[in-house]
Amino acid sequence: MSAGFDSAGVGGTLANEQKLSLGDKLLRLNWLVALLICVLGAIGCAMLYSAGDGGWDPWARRQLVRFAAGFVVMLVIALISIRVWMRLAYVIYFASFALLVAVEVMGQVGMGAQRWINLGFMQLQPSELMKVATVLALARYFHGTSLEEIGRLTRLILPLALVLAPTALVLQQPDLGTALMLLMVAGAIFFVAGVRLWKFAIVIAGGLAAIPVAWQFLHGYQRERILTFLDPSRDPLGAGYHITQSTIALGSGGLFGRGFGQGTQSHLNFLPERQTDFIFTMLAEEFGLIGGLTLIGLFGLLIAAGIIIGLRSYSQFGRLLAIGLATNLFLYVFINIAMVTGRIPVVGVPLPLISYGGTAMLTVMVSVGLILSVSIHRDQRISRHTLDGEM
Amino acid sequence: MDRDTDRQRSLTRRTLVLGGLQVGLFGVLGARLYELQVTEAERYARLADDNRINVQLIAPSRGRIVDRFGQDLAVNDQDFRLLMVAEQAGDVEAVLDRLSAVLPLEDDEIERVLRDVSSRRSFVPVTVRENLSFRQVAEIEVNAPDLPGLSIDVGELRRYPHARLTTHVVGYVGAVSEEELTGDPVLALPGFRIGKSGVEREHDLTLRGEAGARQVEVNAIGRIIRELSREEGQPGEDVQLTLDLGLQQYVQERLSTEISAAATVIDTETGEILALASHPGYDGNLFTNGIDHANWQRLLNDPHTPLVNKAIAGQYAPGSTFKMVVALAGLEDGVIDPTERIFCPGHMDFGNHRFHCWRRGGHGSLAMIESIAQSCDVYYYELARRVGMDRISHFANRLGLGINLPLDMPGQRAGLVPTRAWKEATRGESWLQGETLIAGIGQGYVLTTPLQLAVMTARLANGGREVTPHLTLRVGGPDAPLVDPPAEPLGFAEENMAVVREAMIAVTSGRTGTARRSQIDEPGFEMAGKTGTSQVRRITAAERAAGITRNQDLPWARRDHALFVGYAPIAAPRYACSVVVEHGGGGSAVAAPIASDILRETQRRAPARPLIQASDLADGLEGQDG
Incomplete structure (x- = not known):
C-alpha cells in the first residue's frame, strides 16, 4: 500500500516514473467524485428510510453501515497503485470467474435464479464482480495491443473469449440483464480501444440473426418479461403489474412529487420491490420530476467525471479502465431507470448506491475506487510491453 | 510513443462518441420522466387514486x-x-375452542369457519354465527379478553311479525340473484336482500333507499388503512298499506276452517284493499335467509298451493255471481225490462242441446229480481242469448272482470271473459251460441279472480263508479299524501244499477233468496250479495239421468267451487267482499256464511276512512229499518 510497492511492480524501466507518498495521493484524490458518492449514498439512505415507512429499519441503517464500509474499501482501492491493479487484472478476472463457476455448483436459489454466494455477512453476487473484473482484464489486454494489432482479427479472439465465457455462465444462471450489461460494457471497451466499426456491424448483425435461436433458450419468465414489456396490458396483475404500478407511481408524482415519505403508491405496497429495483420510482413519486432529474444529473456528473478521469490518464490501461467502469455505471443507471419507466423490460438491475443491496454497493465502490486510483495515478506511464512478459 | 498518441487520439474521439451516446440516452430518460410526470401526470394521479381509494357502500x-x-x-x-x-x-x-365454552359450536360450524379463514386474507372478517341473542352477545362480550379477534357486528334482518297472515300480500325479501343484478352496486353487497314478491317487490326501490358510501384507503392487498370520507345513505321510505291487519287476521282465520280458500274485502268508495286473504298461507320469514330444501319442496308440492296468492292469482269460474253482469248488460242494452217474466221449466232447449237449470223442477215464471234472488239459470240462458257474448264481455270488463286491474302488486292473473274474436284467435274455431248461454251463468270459458269479483261488487254497490283496487295507502312518513286513485262513473243508468242492487238485496233478505240464512243479524250491518257455485267438471246426460252425484261423495279436487260476493251495509254500501272456497261445494251453504261473518266483522272494525258523514250513515240505517 505504499509508493515502494508501486515502483517494485513497475520494475523501474520507465523514464517518468512517479513515486507518490500517501499524503500526495490523498491530495490528488478527486474530491468531486468522493463528494458525489457521499451525496448519492445519502440520497440512498434517505430513500430507504422512506421505504421503511419512516424508519431506520429494516433497510436504511444497514445500508448506511454498508456505505461506510464500502467507502473505506473505495479509498483503499483508490490509494493502491494502478500498476498493482494492472498486474492483478487477470488474477482478479480468473478469481471472479472461479466464483461464477462456484455459483453454478453451490449457489443457492434466490428470486428464481442462481446468483448468490452466501458469505455469511453478505450475499455475494459474483456476476456483479465479474463486470468489474472483465473491464480490468480487457483494459489490461488492450493496453498491450497497438492500434495496428487491434486491426487483426486474431488479436480479438482472446478478448472475445474473456467476454463470452462469463457471459455464457451468467446467461446460464439465468441473468439476462447482467449478461447483456457484460456484452455492452465489453462492446464499449472494444469500441473505445479502436476496434473497427464494420466488425461491430458484423457482430450486431450476427447477434440479431441469432435472436430467434436465443429465444428458444430463454426461460419462460424471461420470455414473459420481454412480451410483457412489449405490451404491459397483456397481464396487468401478473408480470405487467410491476411496470404498470411503477408508471402509475411515477406519473402520480408529478413535477414536485408528493413529498418525502408521502408516496402513496410506494407506501401502500402497490409498488413492488420499492427498496431495491424500483427505488427510483419511489424517489420520483416523492420528489417528482425535479427529484428524478436531479438524481440523473448527479449520476451524469459522476459518470462524466469518470470518463474525464479516463481521458486524462497517461496510460491506456487507466483510460480504458476508467471509461469502461464509468460506462458500466452508466449502464446500471440507464437500464434501471429505463426499466422502471417502462422503456425496457424488467431485467432486475439495481440503481447503484440507492437500491438496497450489498453486492451492488460493493461493486460501485470498487469501480469508483479503481476510477479514483486511475485519477490519483493519472501521470503514471506504463509501457505497453512491460507487463506482458510477466504474464 | 507516437503510436500511443494515435491510440490516444482514437480513444478520445471514440470516447466522445460514447459519452455523447450516454448523454443522449440520459436525455431519453429525462424525456420519459417529463412525459410521465408532467404531460400525463393527471392521468396517473387519477390512476393512483383508483389504486388506493376504495369506495365501499353502506347498505341503507x-x-x-x-x-x-x-x-x-x-x-x-x-x-x-x-x-x-x-x-x-x-x-x-x-x-374457537374457548368460544365453544361460551357459545356451543357444532363441528361443521367450526369446520366452515376454519375453511373461510384459510380461504381469505387474514384481515378479512369471517362470520362465525348469525342471529345471536342478547344473552349470547352479553356472554361473548364478558369473555372478550379470552377471545381475541372476535367481535360483534350489528346488521339488519328483515322480519315479518305476522308472516302467516300477510306473506301473500307483503311478500318477502331474499338474496339478489345473478339475473337481478342491474348494475346498482348496492345489489352486490354481501347479504343485501331485495323484495322477491308482494309489496316487498312492488315497492322495492322505495323501500330500498339509497346506499351510503365511504371512501377508504387500501393498500395493495386490500387492507383498509384509514377512512377518508363517509357519506351516509338515505334509508328506505316506509310503505303504509290499506290493509287492516286485524281484519286480515280475522279473514285468514275464518278461511282456515276450509281446506283452500281466498277472500277479499275492499272499500267500495276508495278501492282500498282492506283484507286480501289466501288460505293456506306460509311463513315469509323462511325466505329471508334462504329457504331450506325440505321446506321449499313441501310448499311447492302441497296440492293446496300455499305459495299462490289465490285472491289475485286464483282463477275460478264465477258461476252465478256472474249473473249481475248479464242482468246489467241486458238492462243497459235494453233487451229486457226488469219486470219482464221468463218461464223456467227447469231446462232450456237450444240447438241440439238441452241446458239445465240447477233446480230440476224449474223456477216457474220469474222477473229479474227474483231470477237473481233464486239464481235461476234458464232466465240467464235466455238473457245471455239476447245480449250476445261480446256485449256480456264488454260489461264484465267494465266491472273489472277478465282484465288485468291496475293493481299495485305483482302476481295478479287476468282471468278471462271470452269474446267471439278471442275464440277465433286462440282456438281457431267460431263461437257457438250455446257457449254464450253457458257463459251467461258464469261457466264455460269465464274465469275470474276473487279480487276481480270484489271489484265488480264494489262497482255495483257504489252506483257504478270505477274504483281501482289498491294496497298502497301512502309512501313515506305519516305526512305523505294518501294514494287516492280517481273513481270515475262508468256511465250506467242509475235505475239499472238500482235494479241490480235490489236483486242482490233480495238474495240475502228475500223470502226465497239463496243466501237468506246467512244474512247478518246485526241491525244496520245487513248485507246484499250473490251466491255462486261453479262446476269444475262436466255433468253427463247419463249422470244426470242416474241422479247427480252429491259433492260430498266426490274427490276433493272434483267438487264444485263455492263462491259468494256481497256488500254491506245495504243502506250506504261501504265494504265489498268476495269469498271463494275451492272445491267447497255450494255457494249458499259454504261461501255465504263466511262472507257474512267477514262483512259483519268488517263493519264492527269499520276500517274505512270517514268519507261519508256519520249523519248520512244514520239516515241510511233508518231507511233500511223502515
Missing part, C-alpha cells in the same frame, strides 16, 4: 311496511353477528 336501512293503522307488517331486526379476524385471533382453533 330498508323501509318498514305497516298496515293502515300503523301496525308493523315488515320490520328490520338488529342481527347480531359474531365475526372473527384471523390475524387478530392468532391461534384460530384455540380461540
Whole structure:
C-alpha cells in the first residue's frame, strides 16, 4: 500500500516514473467524485428510510453501515497503485470467474435464479464482480495491443473469449440483464480501444440473426418479461403489474412529487420491490420530476467525471479502465431507470448506491475506487510491453 | 510513443462518441420522466387514486311496511353477528375452542369457519354465527379478553311479525340473484336482500333507499388503512298499506276452517284493499335467509298451493255471481225490462242441446229480481242469448272482470271473459251460441279472480263508479299524501244499477233468496250479495239421468267451487267482499256464511276512512229499518 510497492511492480524501466507518498495521493484524490458518492449514498439512505415507512429499519441503517464500509474499501482501492491493479487484472478476472463457476455448483436459489454466494455477512453476487473484473482484464489486454494489432482479427479472439465465457455462465444462471450489461460494457471497451466499426456491424448483425435461436433458450419468465414489456396490458396483475404500478407511481408524482415519505403508491405496497429495483420510482413519486432529474444529473456528473478521469490518464490501461467502469455505471443507471419507466423490460438491475443491496454497493465502490486510483495515478506511464512478459 | 498518441487520439474521439451516446440516452430518460410526470401526470394521479381509494357502500336501512293503522307488517331486526379476524385471533382453533365454552359450536360450524379463514386474507372478517341473542352477545362480550379477534357486528334482518297472515300480500325479501343484478352496486353487497314478491317487490326501490358510501384507503392487498370520507345513505321510505291487519287476521282465520280458500274485502268508495286473504298461507320469514330444501319442496308440492296468492292469482269460474253482469248488460242494452217474466221449466232447449237449470223442477215464471234472488239459470240462458257474448264481455270488463286491474302488486292473473274474436284467435274455431248461454251463468270459458269479483261488487254497490283496487295507502312518513286513485262513473243508468242492487238485496233478505240464512243479524250491518257455485267438471246426460252425484261423495279436487260476493251495509254500501272456497261445494251453504261473518266483522272494525258523514250513515240505517 505504499509508493515502494508501486515502483517494485513497475520494475523501474520507465523514464517518468512517479513515486507518490500517501499524503500526495490523498491530495490528488478527486474530491468531486468522493463528494458525489457521499451525496448519492445519502440520497440512498434517505430513500430507504422512506421505504421503511419512516424508519431506520429494516433497510436504511444497514445500508448506511454498508456505505461506510464500502467507502473505506473505495479509498483503499483508490490509494493502491494502478500498476498493482494492472498486474492483478487477470488474477482478479480468473478469481471472479472461479466464483461464477462456484455459483453454478453451490449457489443457492434466490428470486428464481442462481446468483448468490452466501458469505455469511453478505450475499455475494459474483456476476456483479465479474463486470468489474472483465473491464480490468480487457483494459489490461488492450493496453498491450497497438492500434495496428487491434486491426487483426486474431488479436480479438482472446478478448472475445474473456467476454463470452462469463457471459455464457451468467446467461446460464439465468441473468439476462447482467449478461447483456457484460456484452455492452465489453462492446464499449472494444469500441473505445479502436476496434473497427464494420466488425461491430458484423457482430450486431450476427447477434440479431441469432435472436430467434436465443429465444428458444430463454426461460419462460424471461420470455414473459420481454412480451410483457412489449405490451404491459397483456397481464396487468401478473408480470405487467410491476411496470404498470411503477408508471402509475411515477406519473402520480408529478413535477414536485408528493413529498418525502408521502408516496402513496410506494407506501401502500402497490409498488413492488420499492427498496431495491424500483427505488427510483419511489424517489420520483416523492420528489417528482425535479427529484428524478436531479438524481440523473448527479449520476451524469459522476459518470462524466469518470470518463474525464479516463481521458486524462497517461496510460491506456487507466483510460480504458476508467471509461469502461464509468460506462458500466452508466449502464446500471440507464437500464434501471429505463426499466422502471417502462422503456425496457424488467431485467432486475439495481440503481447503484440507492437500491438496497450489498453486492451492488460493493461493486460501485470498487469501480469508483479503481476510477479514483486511475485519477490519483493519472501521470503514471506504463509501457505497453512491460507487463506482458510477466504474464 | 507516437503510436500511443494515435491510440490516444482514437480513444478520445471514440470516447466522445460514447459519452455523447450516454448523454443522449440520459436525455431519453429525462424525456420519459417529463412525459410521465408532467404531460400525463393527471392521468396517473387519477390512476393512483383508483389504486388506493376504495369506495365501499353502506347498505341503507330498508323501509318498514305497516298496515293502515300503523301496525308493523315488515320490520328490520338488529342481527347480531359474531365475526372473527384471523390475524387478530392468532391461534384460530384455540380461540374457537374457548368460544365453544361460551357459545356451543357444532363441528361443521367450526369446520366452515376454519375453511373461510384459510380461504381469505387474514384481515378479512369471517362470520362465525348469525342471529345471536342478547344473552349470547352479553356472554361473548364478558369473555372478550379470552377471545381475541372476535367481535360483534350489528346488521339488519328483515322480519315479518305476522308472516302467516300477510306473506301473500307483503311478500318477502331474499338474496339478489345473478339475473337481478342491474348494475346498482348496492345489489352486490354481501347479504343485501331485495323484495322477491308482494309489496316487498312492488315497492322495492322505495323501500330500498339509497346506499351510503365511504371512501377508504387500501393498500395493495386490500387492507383498509384509514377512512377518508363517509357519506351516509338515505334509508328506505316506509310503505303504509290499506290493509287492516286485524281484519286480515280475522279473514285468514275464518278461511282456515276450509281446506283452500281466498277472500277479499275492499272499500267500495276508495278501492282500498282492506283484507286480501289466501288460505293456506306460509311463513315469509323462511325466505329471508334462504329457504331450506325440505321446506321449499313441501310448499311447492302441497296440492293446496300455499305459495299462490289465490285472491289475485286464483282463477275460478264465477258461476252465478256472474249473473249481475248479464242482468246489467241486458238492462243497459235494453233487451229486457226488469219486470219482464221468463218461464223456467227447469231446462232450456237450444240447438241440439238441452241446458239445465240447477233446480230440476224449474223456477216457474220469474222477473229479474227474483231470477237473481233464486239464481235461476234458464232466465240467464235466455238473457245471455239476447245480449250476445261480446256485449256480456264488454260489461264484465267494465266491472273489472277478465282484465288485468291496475293493481299495485305483482302476481295478479287476468282471468278471462271470452269474446267471439278471442275464440277465433286462440282456438281457431267460431263461437257457438250455446257457449254464450253457458257463459251467461258464469261457466264455460269465464274465469275470474276473487279480487276481480270484489271489484265488480264494489262497482255495483257504489252506483257504478270505477274504483281501482289498491294496497298502497301512502309512501313515506305519516305526512305523505294518501294514494287516492280517481273513481270515475262508468256511465250506467242509475235505475239499472238500482235494479241490480235490489236483486242482490233480495238474495240475502228475500223470502226465497239463496243466501237468506246467512244474512247478518246485526241491525244496520245487513248485507246484499250473490251466491255462486261453479262446476269444475262436466255433468253427463247419463249422470244426470242416474241422479247427480252429491259433492260430498266426490274427490276433493272434483267438487264444485263455492263462491259468494256481497256488500254491506245495504243502506250506504261501504265494504265489498268476495269469498271463494275451492272445491267447497255450494255457494249458499259454504261461501255465504263466511262472507257474512267477514262483512259483519268488517263493519264492527269499520276500517274505512270517514268519507261519508256519520249523519248520512244514520239516515241510511233508518231507511233500511223502515
